[in-house]
Amino acid sequence: MNARFDVIVIGAGHNGLAAAEALAKRGKSVCVVEQSDAVGGMACDRLAHLLYNPAPSGVETREIDTVSLSPEGAHVLIRRGEARFTSGKPHPDAAAYQTLYRRLVRYAGLLHQLAEAPPPGLEQGVTSLAGLRELSRLAKLGVGVKRLGKAEMREFLRILLTNAYDLLLDEMPDGPLPGALAADAVRGAFSGPRSPGTVLSLMYRLRHGGGVFLPAGGMGAVAGAYAEGARRAGAEVRCGLGVTRVIVEGDKVAGVLLSDGGRLDASAVLSSVGPMQTMRMAGIAEFDIEAVRRARKLRAKGSTAKLNLRLGGVPEFTGLSAAQVKARLLVAPSVAGVERSFNPAKYGDLPKQPVLEMVLTDGTGPSTLSVIAGHVPETSWTTDRRESFTASVVETIERFAPGFGSLVEEADLLTPEDISAMTGAPGGHWHHAEMGLDQMLTTRPTVGMARYRFGVAGLYLCGASAHPGGDVTGAPGRNSAAQVLADGVA
Amino acid sequence: MGQHDRYDAIIAGAGHNGLTTACYLARAGLKVLVVEKNDWIGGAAVSRSLHEGWTYSNCSYVCSLLRREIVRDLDLPKFGLQVIPYEGGATFTANGDYFAYHSDHDALRREIARHEPRDVDAYDRFSQTVIRQCRFIRPFLLRSAPDPTSFKINDLQELLYLVKRAHGLGPRELAETLRFWTMSIGDFLDEHFENDLIKAHLAGSGIIGTGLGVYSPGTAYVLLHHYMGDVDGAIGAWGFARGGMGAISKALGDCFEAAGGTIFTGSGVERFLVEGGKIIGVALDNGDEYRAPIVASNMDVKRTFLEHTDAKDLPEDFTRAVKRFKIRGSSGKLNIALDALPDFPAAPKGANFLRGDLHASESLAELERAYDDWKEGRWSANPYFDMLIPSQIDPTMAPPGKHMMTVFVQYAPYALEKDGVCSGENWTEEAKKAFAETVFDKIEQVCPDIRSKVVHAEIRTPRDIEREVGLTEGNIFQGELTFDQLLFNRPVPGYANYATPIEGMYLVGSSAHPGGGVMAAPGANAAREILKKLGKGAAVAAEAA
Numbered sequence A: 001m002n003a004r005f006d007v008i009v010i011g012a013g014h015n016g017l018a019a020a021e022a023l024a025k026r027g028k029s030v031c032v033v034e035q036s037d038a039v040g041g042m043a044c045d046r047l048a049h050l051l052y053n054p055a056p057s058g059v060e061t062r063e064i065d066t067v068s069l070s071p072e073g074a075h076v077l078i079r080r081g082e083a084r085f086t087s088g089k090p091h092p093d094a095a096a097y098q099t100l101y102r103r104l105v106r107y108a109g110l111l112h113q114l115a116e117a118p119p120p121g122l123e124q125g126v127t128s129l130a131g132l133r134e135l136s137r138l139a140k141l142g143v144g145v146k147r148l149g150k151a152e153m154r155e156f157l158r159i160l161l162t163n164a165y166d167l168l169l170d171e172m173p174d175g176p177l178p179g180a181l182a183a184d185a186v187r188g189a190f191s192g193p194r195s196p197g198t199v200l201s202l203m204y205r206l207r208h209g210g211g212v213f214l215p216a217g218g219m220g221a222v223a224g225a226y227a228e229g230a231r232r233a234g235a236e237v238r239c240g241l242g243v244t245r246v247i248v249e250g251d252k253v254a255g256v257l258l259s260d261g262g263r264l265d266a267s268a269v270l271s272s273v274g275p276m277q278t279m280r281m282a283g284i285a286e287f288d289i290e291a292v293r294r295a296r297k298l299r300a301k302g303s304t305a306k307l308n309l310r311l312g313g314v315p316e317f318t319g320l321s322a323a324q325v326k327a328r329l330l331v332a333p334s335v336a337g338v339e340r341s342f343n344p345a346k347y348g349d350l351p352k353q354p355v356l357e358m359v360l361t362d363g364t365g366p367s368t369l370s371v372i373a374g375h376v377p378e379t380s381w382t383t384d385r386r387e388s389f390t391a392s393v394v395e396t397i398e399r400f401a402p403g404f405g406s407l408v409e410e411a412d413l414l415t416p417e418d419i420s421a422m423t424g425a426p427g428g429h430w431h432h433a434e435m436g437l438d439q440m441l442t443t444r445p446t447v448g449m450a451r452y453r454f455g456v457a458g459l460y461l462c463g464a465s466a467h468p469g470g471d472v473t474g475a476p477g478r479n480s481a482a483q484v485l486a487d488g489v490a
Numbered sequence B: 001m002g003q004h005d006r007y008d009a010i011i012a013g014a015g016h017n018g019l020t021t022a023c024y025l026a027r028a029g030l031k032v033l034v035v036e037k038n039d040w041i042g043g044a045a046v047s048r049s050l051h052e053g054w055t056y057s058n059c060s061y062v063c064s065l066l067r068r069e070i071v072r073d074l075d076l077p078k079f080g081l082q083v084i085p086y087e088g089g090a091t092f093t094a095n096g097d098y099f100a101y102h103s104d105h106d107a108l109r110r111e112i113a114r115h116e117p118r119d120v121d122a123y124d125r126f127s128q129t130v131i132r133q134c135r136f137i138r139p140f141l142l143r144s145a146p147d148p149t150s151f152k153i154n155d156l157q158e159l160l161y162l163v164k165r166a167h168g169l170g171p172r173e174l175a176e177t178l179r180f181w182t183m184s185i186g187d188f189l190d191e192h193f194e195n196d197l198i199k200a201h202l203a204g205s206g207i208i209g210t211g212l213g214v215y216s217p218g219t220a221y222v223l224l225h226h227y228m229g230d231v232d233g234a235i236g237a238w239g240f241a242r243g244g245m246g247a248i249s250k251a252l253g254d255c256f257e258a259a260g261g262t263i264f265t266g267s268g269v270e271r272f273l274v275e276g277g278k279i280i281g282v283a284l285d286n287g288d289e290y291r292a293p294i295v296a297s298n299m300d301v302k303r304t305f306l307e308h309t310d311a312k313d314l315p316e317d318f319t320r321a322v323k324r325f326k327i328r329g330s331s332g333k334l335n336i337a338l339d340a341l342p343d344f345p346a347a348p349k350g351a352n353f354l355r356g357d358l359h360a361s362e363s364l365a366e367l368e369r370a371y372d373d374w375k376e377g378r379w380s381a382n383p384y385f386d387m388l389i390p391s392q393i394d395p396t397m398a399p400p401g402k403h404m405m406t407v408f409v410q411y412a413p414y415a416l417e418k419d420g421v422c423s424g425e426n427w428t429e430e431a432k433k434a435f436a437e438t439v440f441d442k443i444e445q446v447c448p449d450i451r452s453k454v455v456h457a458e459i460r461t462p463r464d465i466e467r468e469v470g471l472t473e474g475n476i477f478q479g480e481l482t483f484d485q486l487l488f489n490r491p492v493p494g495y496a497n498y499a500t501p502i503e504g505m506y507l508v509g510s511s512a513h514p515g516g517g518v519m520a521a522p523g524a525n526a527a528r529e530i531l532k533k534l535g536k537g538a539a540v541a542a543e544a545a
């Protein structure tokens, strides 16, 4: 096998694969090196389950409704901006919800262009060509914002930095309807809806129009399509071998060492693992002290667990039709409740009332309920704790679906600790690095490392910890590849 | 006094900001009237004697933010204002130790090293960052905030100034600044320090007066808001106004009267009088009416427009924005007359730091839990306090040998939870007592003999503060200092320049940019805008960059 490539990509998560495809398409020889036996990283059947954005070509998706479950039985059926009760009755806050939702989607669309390119650079002055391009891109956003009209522009600038709790409860009374949006705002994050910045993270999710899509064949099929895209473009994808070191020679990247002792040469290395791990692989001494300090202090406290429940039959939820059971089911009874579920996580404890997102997946057969549970502690998952948490999730579901517990044949719990062990993701964090206001855009993942270039010439970040962040979008991978091409290093 | 009394300008409210505006306008030659609902002036910058021989700074208690340009402009020292710096402070632990914050750099380094050697250099990095951020923000305090949606010359000039300042930072520093402005004080401290106690000591300034926890994004800015002042040019230093915080208001009041101004106390504005979209005067609770083409409200934005202005005189979306403005009560206070100096068994006898700010919250987690209680409508079971004994430095506050203690408490809700319902009505006398007991229990950890020394105590809940000062929900800043309510968003997007939808009517209190604290900046900035409108480009303090 060829031991020299233009580019090595560390990790065949979907972002690594997206980067590989973009580079291979431009004629680069690319090798993706994945430690585990399968491609996809977190985008696999056992973890991620829904898409908020277009799928890669070759994957069929189906838009599904959302049902926000109510402890009182007044479940709310939501499709994008429309809301009514699952019984068919109109929801009293439907109009307020629609106005707010449409506004958020419109604003989110403006932010979308920021996500699809490296973050606005502050490094170049306005005198360079690159600087001018930057400026014109920002100006375009500015024009987009101006086009909103004065009143809307003011509203945009105000809510951009506000928190989900206030934004939602200013418009409607608390309950499962605003609860659903609050849960969407903080899913995967170590924050509650009262935290400033959560409106921005909500808009991050809504920037493709707000639809929720179930991929046919599950997330594994999505990962497969990313891999297929990379291979078709000519990239090589090798599974089962990890990268142990990034070789730096004369202040430049020269290649990587593999876990079997082999070596691959390349003048550019893209890493889809976290900043600190990447620094360790390249040797801490290669980076300036300040950069290392920042990477070490990066906030990436995993707070999301995954529970795959294999069921012996199709569950029945009180008040839901058979079709409605196949929607995205949320347990987020109120905005205050979502905030409350976050409290214990701050002190390393389990939530008393976990917030859940559930879907009967197509991928692993209709009898698996895929459950994402938010606001769990990152570490200290003893056997006891695992069992009691699994039991509390099942109990929570049981409240809406009597008899549910007896259907459960097998429970596969993945805690942040497990996810970190599986994928190497820092803290097992959904986004590899918290999507706080202070770790976004020009400061993502850290100040001075925001444009994919990672300290050593030829070394780049291409995973979720880079701008714009996580979810199965491929954006960090594509943007990183574009930066490599622009820099002409490979 | 009668119907036809006419003035050039009327100020509704004699808080320190209203008085500041009044001083500048009177000095520019206007005939100015200040009307105040209470029998005394000062608002939240007030000294009162509730127990013979003792003087309390009932609300605000320490001074630092007051812009020195304004003090100089208005000759406040000539009118009796004297600010005495205090030095140091400490956080005590339950097991009998403490972290002492010394203003002497070497002593501080030794104390930090005693707790955690690695934090010694971290502290220097921390304070350099904070001072850099203070330097960046200070020039904005005495300028109006630009409206980014406007093409008016003024706004463009202010925007340009902001861009220039930001550009002057350089790319790294600018990114660092953006980050600092958006992060939580907890994360910021975690980034720098190892030791929990040291972090807890420094975190307090990030939550005082706000409905946010130490881990809520935006609290690093709140810390900055408390550090950006100075005493005698020492950035971040705090002091006591001799005679209590009311001395500041008294100096402003005297300055105003010396310039020919009139103050009426004892009857508040019942209604702002509007005709054809223009302000024409005010009607008071006692039935009197006064006329003027310019009226400035020192009340917070909610009280001004939702309580005392006819909704039909306001655009609907403006009223909606005012309703949405977040002004949450989160602080309580105890003012205590003491028979003698209480004993601090943990501290060395006569320790200098006992003359500074004292605390007993040991970790960021403890502070965050205090916030969790508040979110549910309860006062913190284990509250944070900022406690001082000013009479050690300013003997005018208590009889000889006796002392006065001020205890600021975070968190206490405005709407107290009882049987699942949150309401201000639940602050009964009993509830107030129970709240005070919680605070005394906590103080007892530090001064076991405190209860035996109490001669008199004034217990203040957010509800009391609202009732007396008019601060809606008892929010000490006349509105939360979150970024959606700062700069051009404060108090209402599009109305950050002190003007209102009603011609001739202005907002001059802390609801306006740059916000709360005894700073006098909103009052001075508003005066500048008003005088500009009148074509009197008179000099109003503006900070040199």
Ligand SMILES: Cc1cc2nc3c(=O)[nH]c(=O)nc-3n(C[C@H](O)[C@H](O)[C@H](O)COP(=O)(O)OP(=O)(O)OC[C@H]3O[C@@H](n4cnc5c(N)ncnc54)[C@H](O)[C@@H]3O)c2cc1C
Pocket (backbone or CB within 6 Å): A010, A011, A012, A013, A014, A015, A016, A033, A034, A035, A036, A039, A040, A041, A042, A043, A047, A048, A049, A050, A051, A052, A188, A241, A242, A243, A244, A272, A273, A304, A305, A306, A372, A419, A422, A423, A424, A425, A428, A429, A430, A431, A432, A462, A463, A464, A465, A469, A470, A471, A472, A473
């Ligand atoms: C429980 C959970 C549920 C989620 N659900 C959704 C969802 O429904 N929808 C959604 O859009 N997003 C979801 N996400 C988020 C989303 O899955 C991630 O943000 C995204 O998949 C990250 O992709 P990535 O390629 O950047 O990194 P990863 O997927 O983490 O890929 C990194 C890859 O690098 C490999 N690797 C690590 N170290 C080495 C090494 N030394 N050598 C070689 N290879 C290495 C890893 O094995 C892994 O394959 C979820 C996340 C979690 C944790």
Ligand SMILES: Cc1cc2nc3c(=O)[nH]c(=O)nc-3n(C[C@H](O)[C@H](O)[C@H](O)COP(=O)(O)OP(=O)(O)OC[C@H]3O[C@@H](n4cnc5c(N)ncnc54)[C@H](O)[C@@H]3O)c2cc1C
Pocket (backbone or CB within 6 Å): B012, B013, B014, B015, B016, B017, B018, B035, B036, B037, B038, B041, B042, B043, B044, B045, B058, B059, B060, B061, B062, B063, B064, B065, B267, B268, B269, B270, B298, B299, B300, B303, B308, B331, B332, B333, B408, B465, B468, B469, B470, B471, B474, B475, B476, B477, B478, B508, B509, B510, B511, B515, B516, B517, B518, B519
């Ligand atoms: C408990 C507490 C502790 C604080 N501690 C500090 C501190 O140590 N240091 C610091 O710098 N800041 C502190 N602050 C904050 C600071 O005191 C305030 O932000 C500041 O004093 C507000 O000044 P202002 O002039 O804007 O408004 P206010 O002081 O609120 O003035 C408003 C005035 O309007 C009057 N009024 C209300 N309604 C009417 C009406 N209808 N008609 C006429 N008049 C009316 C009120 O009586 C009052 O005099 C504290 C505040 C509180 C409450």
